[in-house]
Amino acid sequence: MEEGFEKFRQYLCEKGLKSTRQRKIILKAFLKSTSHLSTEDLYLSLRKKYPGIGYATVYRTLKLFAECGIAEEQNFGDGQTRFEPSHQENHHDHLVCTACHSIIEFENPQIEKLQEEVAANHGFTTTHHRLELYGLCHKCSS
Amino acid sequence: MEEGFEKFRQYLCEKGLKSTRQRKIILKAFLKSTSHLSTEDLYLSLRKKYPGIGYATVYRTLKLFAECGIAEEQNFGDGQTRFEPSHQENHHDHLVCTACHSIIEFENPQIEKLQEEVAANHGFTTTHHRLELYGLCHKCSS
């Protein structure tokens, strides 16, 4: 979590952007969150404590987070973009149950490694990736 | 391609839906296509030959295709949903250039295999998956 703050501070500095009250509030709430938040989710939960914060600011700020690498964008096909804090040490992917919509996270360094190889073979420099396995979870398949 | 028509015919029959001129036209054009078409792409290309076909119909029909399994929805983060014919024999994944939006397809059986293992370890029965690697393609990274 600390590195999140540090990384953001540095990014703002590099780009000549400013550290504002709102950005700090949003960053703190975001890094604390565990689940896959949509902009709306985050906006609504912030709203309770800090009524002044605007929808647009949350959008803009989450996009900033994604740009500087402390957030990852995800799209599970429900029409809303979701974000989650990216912990670069242990990146994880998702198993999505198409019946009960539960989400299980997993890590697999072997897959990650193969992905890098594929990218390299095609002359690609990858910044991030997305892997989702859809199907029925243990409960739903019985 | 033939199975596409057959599968669609059967799906319509099951659901009590009708086989119309437009659906045939759209299905034919869709199955012929190779790339990752957005609804707009398909609409515009159809428009040339069949000016009568409406935007909404293309949307509705592509959604039908996805429901009955002859199309796969994809979302590369450019704000448009794309579709491609699903050829279940040789599934492929995507490298997406975040600068020029070019898309490279690749297959990697090793990754597929590892995915199955992960799913099995979590008691999941997978129906499909999605893997996308984002970054800069050879051209854009120089």
Added chain:
DNA sequence: CCTATATTGATAATCATTTTCATGTGGAGG
């Protein structure tokens, strides 16, 4: 051929996201 019902095309409506713009604020340099 008739009829009930699904489908179509045009258009309006909706939803997420982005832009606009007037106003406010952080922070570098005095």
Added chain:
DNA sequence: CCTCCACATGAAAATGATTATCAATATAGG
């Protein structure tokens, strides 16, 4: 501390993709 100005903010309007509405039309079964 002040001042200044570029950047940021919030509210509202604008945009772009997608979906719903509805009157007119076409399909499939009898």
